[in-house]
Amino acid sequence: MSKTLIVAGLLVTSMSTFTPIARGQVKPTDVAHHEWWHHAVFYEVYPRSFADSNNDGVGDLNGITSKLGYLQHLGVKALWITPCFPSPQVDFGYDVSDYESIDPMYGTLADFDRLVAQSKAHDIKIILDFVPNHTSDQHKWFLESKSSRTSPKRDWYIWRDGKGPNQPPNNWTSTFGGSAWKYDPATGQYYYHYFYAEQPDLNWRNPEVVKAMLDAMRFWYKRGVAGFRLDAVDTLYEDPNLKDNPLLPGTDKFGFPNTNEIYNKKLPEVHDIMRAMRKVADEYGAVLIGETWTQNVAQLREYYGARNDELQMPMDLMMTEFKQVSAPAFRDHIGAVEGAGGWPVFVISNHDIVRSYTRWGDGVHNDDIAKLMAAMYLMLRGTPIMYYGEEIGMENSDPKSKDDVRDPIGRRGWPLEKGRDGERTPMQWSDAKNAGFTEVTPWLPVAPNYRTHNVVTETADPQSILNFYRRLLDLRRDEPALREGQYVALNPQDPNVFAFVRRLKGEGVLVALNMSGSSQTVKVDLKAAGFSQPKMRVLLTSSHTPITKVSTEIEMEPYSALIAKTVK
């Protein structure tokens, strides 16, 4: 737990210490008991869209392996690969039909083993995506469960009688639209699915399910996986009495009544299973990342576990919901995170949400804003998880018509809900046809900005977003204060510039972020952060006119970032 002190109106959080690893394992940690993942930069790969090695229009594992050099040079230390297990691909892999194999579309187990081995050679760890809430309706467990009411696997899923003819057991709705219950005429019962009907929910109250799923995790740990990102953890348990959720005003994007999902989300039992998964992870020294959507920091804190015995890395997804770039909003949020203890895990984009480049861009300063926001979340205390293409400023590219939509929620919810294709377009490797992703028609069209925003073009441009990301990641590697230092917020009343210091022993790194569209003068007074009139050296700036000196006041260009270090 961290200790929070209020010093002269500034929030100062001391470095967190962590419960030692279970079972007396000897693990490499630094003085603050930090493990590899505390200082690593993670990178999410959506395998369908990363690199297509066999030119079938869909990315694959060998494609990822071929890009390890690029990722290593970028400074990435861990790859989270979204599901690449056998799947009918209704939800593009989040409908798993075999937890212990690789979908032929992505390659073979031998390709996976090669990826792990090659990653090791590039000092990169592999994290897989584990989907515990549901399987595919084509998984052999579900086919067996569905076969009869007396099947030994019947209770592996949630089957119930309807309330009456044509009436589902209760009012729960699927987050992907419509009732969360599907009737099975052959056995005369409904099964529950929080996501698509093709993704029936597993019954985690059945110990056989728990055992089978924990064993599936062990299968991958034994193959060299360094951890898992756990999908949709808050939906694992449902109220056994199936009480109706209270109604809320209005309807959702699919036209169904809004409800307060108190009986099928975030049930306390979720924490029991997080602890069970953590025990298994500890057997292998592995790390667990959570897809933890929360409304506030206090809710997020719960996923670390009361004794730090649940997830090491519950994702803070809250910043992805900030619609605007605003110094007070980000300062307040980071202040709350720092005050709560725990090791933060920051995310600004992923495969389910509008890309940060588009979300935060104003249409004029998009590249500047992309650099600014990178300087914010990559310089904070904690572990960042990047999303592929974020480092080159990939934009969202939504389908233009319903016929073009691949993501089923987009087809069902069109035009209010366009689905998630826009944030899943192919990685932009070059300005060649199909952005160098494939030689055939890709499964989704490339985003229009590939001609200017791609790896080859940006590598050659010293001012590119890509080169700025590389320098930021170099700084994280080279500056101990950026890895270990305390977070000290500065100028708490400034409406435009979010500034903070990362302080370690006698050294400080200042990060100043002009989050406004006009030039700003920032006062630099680090006394309250423990430095009296220090000399400072500029480490990095995104200004078009470079800043070379830092005095007691700095002029900052609109949407620009400055990083400077105290000099003894």
Ligand code: GLC
């Ligand atoms: C998570 C995934 C999302 C998927 C859903 C169902 O939210 O990130 O892509 O559709 O779970 O598995």
